[in-house]
Amino acid sequence: MPGNSKRRGATRKEGTKKGMVVGSGGQRRRALRGKGPTPPAEMRPGHPAQKRAAARAKAEAAKVAGRRRAEGETTETVLGRNPVVECLRAKVPATALHVAIGATVDDRVTEAVALAAERGISILEVPRTDLDRIAGGALHQGVALHVPPYSYAHPDELLEQAAEAPEPGLIVALDGVTDPRNLGAVVRSVGAFGGHGVLVPQRRAAGMTAVAWRTSAGVAARLPVARATNLTRTLREYASAGFMIAGLDSDGDVSLDEFELATSPLVLVVGSEGKGLSRLVRQTCDVTVSIPMAGPVESLNASVAAGVVLAEVARQRRLNGR
Incomplete structure (x- = not known):
């Protein structure tokens, strides 16, 4: 009988006999496992429907990226040793400092690295070719x-901040300022x-870039800047909340030295550098104010004009508080 031979090496040891073992499933082949339900066509690699879905997703992503670029919401890269140091000194929010491997280290690079380390900003040493690609051909040093x-803050947050202050509210809105x-x-x-606070339009206007932040000398860290989808509509909402809307215009209704609304809750609207106030915004204003000029200059820079009027408003409010 097979397996019972007494010849050397032919004797089967105890417990090695093949056969059915309880719980082993016997000698039958392992059953095949199903792959589950068939996925939708859009999820099958290589399927035409999946390719169309991927193309739609890519187009939508490009559309969103384009919108974010138009609205100034994309990540910005500051290039050059002086601009980078100035941004870090002004405490511009940053996520990473890239330094080219083998770059000549001077006082500016040393200070940039020290300031970034102090603020917990990631410091990355990268090949110069990577910086060339990031800069897109621009000089990065x-x-x-x-x-x-x-x-950005919501426009309603400016109203809330003004309501919490002991003095009358004061908000500056920019109409098409692009610098x-x-x-x-x-x-x-x-x-x-x-x-x-400051209110800016969502489109066709300057956003809070690194340049704007740096020019604010750090004030942007504590003063809210809100973005309005529709500036005219937001100004009307502010008017409904009790604010007077005053626009700066060279042909204003009143001169700045006769500006009696300075002590009221006020929204001061500053027009663009070239065209001034837009038609709809002008129609929304309760009054337009002009700055009297003593010299032959016809107009002032938008930010200078805003500073002059704000100084006069602050002066009248101090006098009114006495």
Whole structure:
């Protein structure tokens, strides 16, 4: 009988006999496992429906990216040793400092690294070719600073901040100001003269870029800047909340030295550098104010004009408080 031979090496040891073992499933082949329900066509790799879905997703992502670029919401990269140091000194929010491997280290690079380390900003040494790609051909001098999109306040938050203050509310709205340096300078003036916030349009206007933040001399860190989808509608909502709307215009209804609304809750609207106030915004204003000129100059820079009027408003409010 097979397996019972007494020849050397032919004897089967005890417990090695093959056969059915309880719980083993016997010698049958392992059953095949199903793959589950068939996924939708959009999720099958290589399927035409999946390719169309991927194309739609890519187009939508590009659309969103384009909108964010148009609204100034994309990550910004500051290039060059002086601009990077100035941004870090002004405490511009940043996520990473890139330094090219082998770059010549001078006082500016040393200070940039020290300031970034002090604020907990990531410091990355990268090949110069990576910086060239990030800069897109622009001069970077071996350093680049990544600045995330600015976190804008909601227009209603400016009303809330003004309501909590002991003095009458003071908000500055910019109508089509496209130079970020003007925006930053206005933010600085509003903070200096007791304002409660700055309102900017969502489109066709300067946003809070690194340049604007730097020009504000750090005031942007504590003064809210709100973004309005529709500036005219937001101004009307502010008027409904009890604010007087005053626009700056060279042909204004009243001169600044006769501006009696300065002590009231006030929204001061500053027009663009070239065209001034837009038609709809002008129609929304309760009054337009002009700055009297003593010299042959016809107009002032938008941020300078805002600073002059804010200083007069602050003066009248101090006198009224006595």
